[in-house]
Amino acid sequence: MKRLYSTLVCFAAGLTLTISAQKPSFSQTTVNVGSTLWHKPVTAVFSFKNKDRMPLRIEDVDAGCGCLKPSWTQGTIEKGGEGTISVTYDANLLGHFDRIILVKTNGTESPVRLRMKGVVTSGNRQTVAELYPTRIGDIALSTANVEFSDVYRGDSATARIEIWNDSHEVYTPQLMHLPSYITAVYKPEMLARGRRGFIDLTLHSDGLHNDGLNQTSIYLARFSGDKVSSENEIVVSAVLLPDVNTFSSELSHPTLTLSTHELNLGRLGRKSKLKGRVSLTNTGTGILHISALQVFNNAIQVALPKRDIVPGETINMEITLVAKYLKTVKSLPRVLLITNDSEHVKETIDVVYE
Numbered sequence: 514m515k516r517l518y519s520t521l522v523c524f525a526a527g528l529t530l531t532i533s534a535q536k537p538s539f540s541q542t543t544v545n546v547g548s549t550l551w552h553k554p555v556t557a558v559f560s561f562k563n564k565d566r567m568p569l570r571i572e573d574v575d576a577g578c579g580c581l582k583p584s585w586t587q588g589t590i591e592k593g594g595e596g597t598i599s600v601t602y603d604a605n606l607l608g609h610f611d612r613i614i615l616v617k618t619n620g621t622e623s624p625v626r627l628r629m630k631g632v633v634t635s636g637n638r639q640t641v642a643e644l645y646p647t648r649i650g651d652i653a654l655s656t657a658n659v660e661f662s663d664v665y666r667g668d669s670a671t672a673r674i675e676i677w678n679d680s681h682e683v684y685t686p687q688l689m690h691l692p693s694y695i696t697a698v699y700k701p702e703m704l705a706r707g708r709r710g711f712i713d714l715t716l717h718s719d720g721l722h723n724d725g726l727n728q729t730s731i732y733l734a735r736f737s738g739d740k741v742s743s744e745n746e747i748v749v750s751a752v753l754l755p756d757v758n759t760f761s762s763e764l765s766h767p768t769l770t771l772s773t774h775e776l777n778l779g780r781l782g783r784k785s786k787l788k789g790r791v792s793l794t795n796t797g798t799g800i801l802h803i804s805a806l807q808v809f810n811n812a813i814q815v816a817l818p819k820r821d822i823v824p825g826e827t828i829n830m831e832i833t834l835v836a837k838y839l840k841t842v843k844s845l846p847r848v849l850l851i852t853n854d855s856e857h858v859k860e861t862i863d864v865v866y867e
Contacts, residue, residue: 536621537561537569537596546631549604551644557629559598563590567620572856574598575615575624577663577752579845579863580605583614604633607644607655608673608711612662617856623757644677649745650735651680658843661751663859664718670751674712676733678704686712689732689741694720695749716751724755725805725851728844748843750809757855767824768797769850769857778834780867787834787866795822797854805851810842811835813864834866 544557563569569590574583580603586596600614609632615624635644645653655675662670678684684704688697698713721727728750732741739745771791778787795801801822808815816831832848846864 536565536618536625537571537616538564539625539627542626543628543630546602546629548632548634549602551607551633551635552604554601554603555631556599556601557631559600559627560595561598562595563592565620566592568592569594570619571596571598571616572619573617574600575617575663575859576600577613577615577859578660579847579861580610580660581612581614581629585616598627600627600629602629602631605656606673607633607635607675609633609671611671613664615663622855645675648679649733651678652684652686652733652735653677653679654733654747657747658845659714659747659749660844661714661716661749663752663754664716665754665756666718666721668718670716670718672714672716674714674747675709676704676712677709678706681706685737686710687734688712688747689734689739690729691731692720692729694718694727695731714749718751718753721751721753723805724753726807726809726849727751727753728809743841746843748810750844752849752859754858755804755851757858760853760855765799765824766797767795767799767801767822767852767854769801769852769854769860770794770796771860771862774861775863775865776832778832778864778866781834781836785836787836789832789864791830791832791848791862792827793817793822793830794827795824798824800824802853803850804853805849807849809844809847809849810838812838812842813846813848815848832862832864834864 539559539561546555546557549555571585574585576583582601585598590596612629614627617624645655647654647657659672661672664670676686686699694717696715700711704710730746730748732745773791776789776791778789781787803820806817812835814833818828822828848862850860
């Protein structure tokens with residue numbers, strides 16, 4: 514009887530190991546899409562195969578940024594079957610981009626990390642206004658809203674701001690109120706009249722204090738002795754993801770299901786506010802905990818009745834858009850949730866209106 518019991522235990526342990534090790538086998542996990550023109554979206558295609566005996570299903574692809582739109586092979590993929598994950602970058606920012614995409618499957622607790630790289634160039638566009646839509650005095654910028662790709666603690670990420678000197682003097686770019694977790698390199702250090710340059714920002718995630726959204730404002734000095742104001746503000750956002758290995762390893766597992774990832778509030782017109790609702794449902798077997806609920810700008814207000822959702826329960830999140838703040842915000846209207854669901858650690862809801 515003892516021998517039979519030992520055999521069954523070994524068989525069960527082996528079965529558990531096979532299921533937990535199951536993951537898609539990618540032909541390549543990094544795709545460099547090369548060069549594309551500004552505002553001309555480009556797509557990276559990641560091909561994979563199921564080499565395991567258990568059926569495989571892609572449950573979610575988290576691109577970590579509104580600038581990326583993923584799509585993937587739906588349904589169950591049997592052993593030997595193949596599929597693809599396509600990720601399209603909107604190319605709205607000039608310069609190099611390097612993004613991490615997290616793929617969640619039914620067979621792994623930790624997501625598979627894919628990487629998309631490339632560069633966006635100005636091509637044959639002629640006007641400064643087309644290339645640099647943001648102006649800070651006589652200095653034009655490609656953007657005043659910088660979003661780093663999502664990071665785990667210990668990771669680093671990079672972002673680039675392209676600048677144009679439209680003044681009559683030699684300009685020395687300098688950022689003020691730069692936090693300790695971000696470093697900047699100016700290329701070149703001095704810009705002649707009518708010349709362009711770059712500010713390369715590097716995020717050091719060990720300096721971030723909290724999981725979820727870490728957002729700050731930095732300021733571009735227009736001249737020596739310049740002061741900070743809303744006119745020279747640049748908003749910088751970074752999302753620090755929690756370590757899923759610290760989550761409970763119990764058999765019960767929470768699962769977050771959202772009614773939508775894009776909430777359309779309709780026409781604003783002369784209204785002072787628009788309101789909408791998103792439903793959160795726990796379709797898993799453990800208690801779902803919302804550890805962070807944050808917004809990317811102060812034009813969005815969010816109300817959640819509670820942070821813990823029991824299995825089978827649905828709660829409604831109220832989202833309000835306040836019109837008077839829209840002219841002062843530089844980041845996109847979005848809501849961020851951080852949860853203890855290892856398959857949906859980070860979820861974002863885009864808020865749109867007419």
